[in-house]
Each structure stands twice: as structure tokens, then as C-alpha cells.
Amino acid sequence: xxxxxxxxxDRAYNEANHTLQILKGADFELREGEMVALVAPSGAGxxxxxxxxxxxxxxxxxxxxxxxxxxxTMSDGERTARRRNDVGFVYQFHHLLPEFSALENxxxxxxxxGLSRGKAAERAQQLLDYMRIGPRAAHRPAExxxxxxxxxxxxxxxxxxxxxxxxxxPTGNLDPETSGYVFEALSALARQSGLxxxxxxxxxxLAERMDRVVTLAEGRVVAV
Ligand code: ADP
Ligand code: ADP
Numbered sequence: 001x002x003x004x005x006x007x008x009x010d011r012a013y014n015e016a017n018h019t020l021q022i023l024k025g026a027d028f029e030l031r032e033g034e035m036v037a038l039v040a041p042s043g044a045g046x047x048x049x050x051x052x053x054x055x056x057x058x059x060x061x062x063x064x065x066x067x068x069x070x071x072x073t074m075s076d077g078e079r080t081a082r083r084r085n086d087v088g089f090v091y092q093f094h095h096l097l098p099e100f101s102a103l104e105n106x107x108x109x110x111x112x113x114g115l116s117r118g119k120a121a122e123r124a125q126q127l128l129d130y131m132r133i134g135p136r137a138a139h140r141p142a143e144x145x146x147x148x149x150x151x152x153x154x155x156x157x158x159x160x161x162x163x164x165x166x167x168x169x170p171t172g173n174l175d176p177e178t179s180g181y182v183f184e185a186l187s188a189l190a191r192q193s194g195l196x197x198x199x200x201x202x203x204x205x206l207a208e209r210m211d212r213v214v215t216l217a218e219g220r221v222v223a224v
Contacts, residue, residue, distance in 0.1 A: 001031060001032045002029050002030065002031055002032075002065075002068070003030055003031065003032050003066070003067055003086075003163040003164050003196045004028070004029070004030040004053055004064075004065070004066060004163075004164045004196065004198070005028070005029050005030075005064070005065040005068075006026055006027060006028040006029075006049075006052070006053060006062065006063075006064055006065075006221070007027055007062055007063045007064075007065070008025050008026070008027065008061065008062035008063070009023050009025070009026040009027075009028075009052060009059045009061070009062035009063070009064065010023055010024055010025065010026075010059055010060045010061035010062055010219075011023040011045075011048055011052055011057070011059050011060055012060055021219055022045035022048045022219065023045060023048060023049060023052065023059070023216075023219050023220075024218065024219030024220065025062070025219065025220055026049065026062070026216075026219060026220050026221050027220070027221060028049075028053075028214070028221040030164065030196045030197075030198055031196060032163075032194050032196055033190065033191070033194045033195070033196060034196050034197075034211050034212075035187060035190055035196070035197045035199065035210040035211050036197070036198050036199070036210060036211060036212050036213070036214060037199050037200075037201055037206070037207035037210040037212070037213045037214070038050075038198055038199065038200040038201070038213075038214055038215070038216075038221075039200075039201060039202070039204065039207050039213055039214075039215055039224065040200075040215045040216040044215075044216045045216050045219070046168065046200040046216065047168055047200070049200075049216065049221070050089075050166045050167075050168050050198065050200060052064060053164075053166060053198065054083060054087045054089060054164075054166045055071055055079045055080075055082060055083045055087065056083070058072070059072070066082060066086050066087070066163070066164065067086060067163055069082070084109075084112075084113065084160065085160070085162070086162050086163045086164060087162050087163070087164050087165075087166060088157030088158050088159075088160070088162040088164070088165045088166070089157055089165075089166050089167075089168070090150070090153050090154055090157045090165065090166070090167040090168070090170045091153070091167075091168050091169070091170070092168060092169035092170065092172035092173055093173065094141065094149045094150055094152065094153035095153070096141040096149060096152055096153060096156070097141075098140060098141055098142060099140070100140065101137065101138050101139060101140055102128060102133065102136055102137050102138070102139055102140075102141070102144065102148075102152045102155075103121065103124050103125060103128065103137040103138065104124075105141070105152055105156050106120075106123075106124035106127055106128060106152065106155045106156045106159050107120040107121055107124045107159075108120075108156075109156060109159050109160055110123060110124070110159050110160060113160055120159075123159065124137075124155070124159065125137060127155040127158065127159060127189075128151075128152070128155055130155075130185075130188070130189060130192070131151040131152075131154060131155050131185045131189070132151070132185065133148050133151050133152065133155075136148055145178075146173060146174050146178065147174055147178035147179075147181055147182055150170060150171065150174065150182045151181075151182060151185050153170075154167075154170070154182070154185065154186055154189065158189060158193070158195060161193065162195070163195070163196060164195075164196050164197070164198070165186075165190070165195055165196070165197040165198075165199075166197075166198050167186070167197060167198070167199040167200065167201075168200050169200055169201060169202065170182065170186070170199065170201070171183060171201065171203055171206065172201075172202065176203075176205070179203060179206060180206075183206050183209065186199075187209070187210075212224075
């Protein structure tokens with residue numbers, strides 16, 4: 001089953017005296033349970049691709065389908081609802097809420113979706129256990145290591161059981177060993193839940209361990 005599909009996606013930014021065409025006729029498909037690495041140089045358009053796929057930005061042309069539904073004609077409100085249901089984001093810097101514990105950070109998106117405090121806490125603890133940071137659940141982000149923080153961020157991103165996880169350099173500020181742990185945790189979670197992931201990374205060793213690798217060339221997504 002295809003959970004994410006880009007068809008002929010165009011995206012350009014207008015500069016002072018020229019247009020920067022980042023995506024041009026980009027096609028891409030991500031299937032259930034698949035982990036795909038997106039490896040391309042800085043400035044190539046990886047974040048643009050992830051933000052367009054995740055409905056944070058609208059393409060100038062083409063269409064984004066999430067779980068078979070075309071999202072182009074949706075209102076902003078419909079796109080936000082679709083994103084909250086079906087898409088999880090992980091960034092290089094975790095953006096955890098500093099005043100809240102790891103557990104609470106994973107609970108909050110679930111409570112925004114209407115889950116009770118008790119149910120949200122139960123699932124949050126399960127996810128943190130699964131990411132092997134259960135014992136750190138009561139700590140605030142500042143009291144956790146970089147790798148632990150990223151594992152909390154991943155748990156938060158998948159808390160509402162999205163279909164698609166979009167990760168932008170999720171191990172970009174971690175040392176190689178910690179990157180390996182975080183990647184292991186992410187792929188175990190993906191395998192267990194059937195989650196599909198598109199992971200932008202500069203880390204070739206990690207990219208090699210995913211199901212396939214794509215890059216950006218002349219605005220298109222191409223296999224490596
Ligand atoms: P990557 O994630 O591969 O580093 P980005 O998608 O962030 O690439 O950026 C691709 C290019 O588009 C870069 O040259 C960047 O400066 C430019 N860009 C990104 N976002 C904007 C924006 N909102 N307005 C103008 N230019 C942008
Ligand atoms: P909320 O407003 O409840 O945080 P959204 O649906 O607006 O949820 O956002 C979903 C995800 O997208 C969150 O992980 C959020 O951090 C991220 N996000 C929202 N807006 C932007 C943006 N402009 N750029 C990058 N990420 C964003």
C-alpha cells in the first residue's frame with residue numbers, strides 16, 4: 001500500500017531577481033513499512049521536499065497524496081487535520097518543550113487529539129520503553145543526552161500513530177555511535193508498527209541500512 005505519493009511536484013522560491021526552482025516534476029512513492037533515505041547536498045531541497053510531502057508547504061504544481069487522498073484542494077484547516085492524523089515530523093534539533101518531562105512531551109500531542117491523560121501517559125510510557133529510555137521518562141529535556149532527546153522526539157512524533165514519519169537530519173547533531181542507537185530505535189519502531197519513513201540524512205552508513213536511497217537531481221527524486 002502506498003501511504004505517500006508525490007506526482008509532478010513543483011516548488012520554487014522567488015528571489016530578488018530570479019526564481020530558485022527547487023522541485024520540478026518530482027515523483028515519489030513511499031509504501032507502508034518502508035524506510036527510505038533521502039541523501040542530497042545541503043541546499044538541494046531536502047527540507048522543501050519533506051515540508052511539501054508533510055503538507056506544511058503547498059506545491060506550486062503537481063499533487064501530494066496521503067494514503068491515496070489528494071491534498072491539493074484541501075483548505076489549510078483540512079491539511080492541518082490531515083497532518084496531525086497521518087504525519088509525524090522529527091528534526092535535527094528536537095524542539096521538545098523544555099518545561100515538560102519526557103513523558104509529558106510524548107503525552108501532549110495525544111491529549112491535543114482528545115485522549116485522556118491516563119491513556120496518553122500509558123502509551124507515552126510504552127513508547128519510551130520501546131525506545132529504551134523508559135527510566136528517563138520523568139526527566140526534562142535538558143537533563144537528557146542528545147541521543148535520549150532525539151529518542152523522545154521520535155516517540156512524540158509517532159505518539160498519534162501516523163502513517164508517515166518525515167525526519168530531517170534526525171541524527172545530524174549526534175556522534176556516530178549515538179546516531180546508530182537512535183537509528184536502531186527508529187527502525188525497530190517502524191518495523192513493529194508498519195510506519196513508513198522518509199529520512200533526510202548526510203550519514204551514508206545509516207542510509208545504506210534503509211530499504212532504499214533516493215537523491216534530488218534537477219528538481220526530481222531519483223534512485224541512487
Ligand atoms: P536542504 O534541506 O537540502 O538543505 P532546503 O529545502 O532547505 O534544502 O533549501 C533548498 C534551497 O531553497 C536553498 O537554496 C534554500 O536557501 C532555499 N529556500 C528554502 N526555503 C526557502 C524560503 N522559504 N524562501 C526562499 N528560499 C528558500
Ligand atoms: P501544532 O500546531 O499542534 O504543533 P501542526 O499540525 O501545526 O501542530 O504541526 C505538526 C508538526 O509540524 C509539528 O511537529 C510541528 O512542530 C511541525 N511544524 C508546524 N509548522 C511548521 C513549520 N512552519 N515549519 C516546520 N515544522 C512545522
